[in-house]
Each structure stands twice: as structure tokens, then as C-alpha cells.
Amino acid sequence: MAADGLMVVPPRTRGRANWGEVVGDNFADFVHAALPGLLRYGHALTGNPHDAADLVQSVLEKVGARWTTLLRKGFEPHAYVRRAMANAHISRWRRTRRENLVDAVPDQQAPCQPDRLENEPIWQALRALPPRQRAVVVLRFYEGLSETEIATTLGISNGTVKSQASKALATLRTSLGPDGEGGYPT
């Protein structure tokens, strides 16, 4: 924590987000600065903008309710929120949702905002992945985390990260080629 009470978030050198941001220890400032990035990340995790907004809102509100405590314990807010979002998404899916593995059909379209990525085959294939496999793919290819970092984020072993990633990529290759679009080399 800097002397003036501001928390400096070191820039990330890997992955999609470069958080060379300075955020105050004020929760509102953090939300204002982080919200667009968190919504993108949530969209990648959940597969649709409605669920992304839901996930971001519910996690941020809970984090905000414990903001002072978290800061006092030295948690880095961005990493903490992203970790919480990944785990909340997996938990929610496990307990309540049945994945539609056949089609992303219009009846799953968010009432609040349509998904502009609907027509991308890779996006459809990602949405069809089980939630933990998708989370591993997102953390690796969107966040740029290492295998160990992914394991720590999700509270699983390195071996499980490896196997989940392997299964996910195999499924994506099968879904998208050689007969589908893409024809991805192995």
C-alpha cells in the first residue's frame, strides 16, 4: 500500500489484461475502474452477456461487503475478484444448470443483451464445454495464467488442470475440424 493510501496494482506481463492501474482503497473507485474488464472476463467465462453481468454483480457486491477486511488482509482485489468469479461460475453451474450441449438456441438468449459472438463456431464450441473445462481454457488463453496459477485459482491440482485443458482442447478440435471450420492442427 502506497503512503498516500492508494493501492498500486502492478502491471500484468502475461495474458489479456494489463492492469497498470492505480486504484484507490475506495470500493467505488475499484468498481468503476475494473467493471469493463470484469464484464469481458465474465462474458468469456459464462458464454453470454446476461450471465456475465449477473456473475460480476453478485461477486462484486459480496466482495464490496467485505472490502475493508479484504484490503486489510492484503488481498489484491483484481485477482481476488477474478478468482471468485471463476469459482462462483463453476459452483453455480454444478448445482443448478443443465448445459445444452446440442445447440445454443435463441431461448437461451439473454433478455438484457444479445450475444454478438453467436455466429462464431469457436464461441459455440467453447460454450458447449463443461464449466470447469471452459474456466481452464479462459484462464489459460484469456488471462494468460500458468498451469500452477490456474490450479491455485480454481483450488485444484496441476494434474487436474492438465487433464481438463487436454480434454477441452481435444473437444474443441473435434468440434471445429477437420470437417468443421478451422481444421486445427493438433
Added chain:
Amino acid sequence: MTLDEELHRIFADERLAVTTTGEASKRIVAGARRIRTRRRNMAIGASGLAVAGVFSAGFCLLPPTAPNPGMLPQALTDVSSTAAQAGAPRMRVIRADGAEPIRWGMSASEVLGTGAVKPVPENTGPCYVPGQLTTWFHGDSGTLVGVNSKDGVSYIRATDQIRTEQGVAPGATAAELHTAYPGLSDQDPSVALTPDRRLHFEVRDGTVSSVALIATSLRCAGAGKAN
């Protein structure tokens, strides 16, 4: 293009961005404040119930669109446990076909089977249908479910952890309610979702205190009064 390259491409796509209402940040901060207040009150209160996994009340972050009562249901139920009903599913979004896990038209045994509610002692409730027996169930978050002997679930109400498809939830202001549902009457703040069921909002002191899905055939006393 390799699969790795394709994945990097899609995750860099500008279409991944999600636009929000201008008030999104404020609503999140307000929601956090509500949770903090609620937890503090729970710690002080004498109810004896410990609530874990409190969810947001208030407003959808995204710009609202017109309601679509014909939309097929999505299972958006969350299952945060409470001391009273550990592991029981929770209602989340209330639509014309109910609020998961409670579906419109479910029988009493199906309602009990969800684990979300228990029978109301002495079976008292705010509404009835002439000629039918109505059985009442209650659960967390002020949940009240009425099951008619002929039509099944005909009344679903909650005072917390529920929201409409337009994003209105208990805790929303009257102004937010009227923004989401233009033309809503102050005297009878109800929206007809289908010819036989309506969404009714109870508003107290300028704040939405409950949201209910009510069959138009029900005769209700006070709030939620049917025409």
C-alpha cells in the same frame, strides 16, 4: 490458423465487451452496502437464521429490453444454503412460468420435492380461489407459494433474492420500477404477463418490498388484490 491462435483471436474480439447502464457501478456499490447492512442486522437480529450467499437485490446491470413472456425458462437458480434449508435451491428470476425451482402449475408434492419451501403452519395465505382448496408453502427470503387443488401453483411471492426479467427486485426504488415498467399504475402496480397471470409489485415507502406472480383467478386481500 492453429487452435491456440483462434482462441487468442476470439478472446481478443471486441464483441466480448459487455455494455452496461450508466448506473451499473453505483448499483453494485449500493448492493454491497445492502449486503453489509443485512449481515449486520442479521447478526443483531433475533431470527436465529444464518443466511449465507446473499445475492444482489436491485437492478439489472445491462440496459433493459422489452419483456418476453413467451421466452422458455432458463435454470438460473442458485443454491446457496441457509441454516434453515441447507442445500435447498433458491429462486432467482421470476417469469411467467414461475421462479425456479418453483414452476407455475406444479402440484403440492412437486413443490415440496424442490426442497425450497415447507408447508405454512395452519395453512393461511393471502388469496383463494372459490371452490378450490389452496395449500400454502413458505421458504427463505419471504417466499410464499400458493398451490390450488385444481390448477397447481398459482401464487409465487418473494421479498428478497428474486428479480424480474427486467431486473427489478425487492429494494428497487419506485422510480426504477416505473422505468422498467412504464405506465404501471400506482394504485395497482401489476403487469399482465399472460391472460391468466400477472406480476404484482408491493411498494412501501417508495421501495419495492415484494414481487409476486399471481393467477388472475385468485381473490386476494390487500396487496396482490386480483381484479
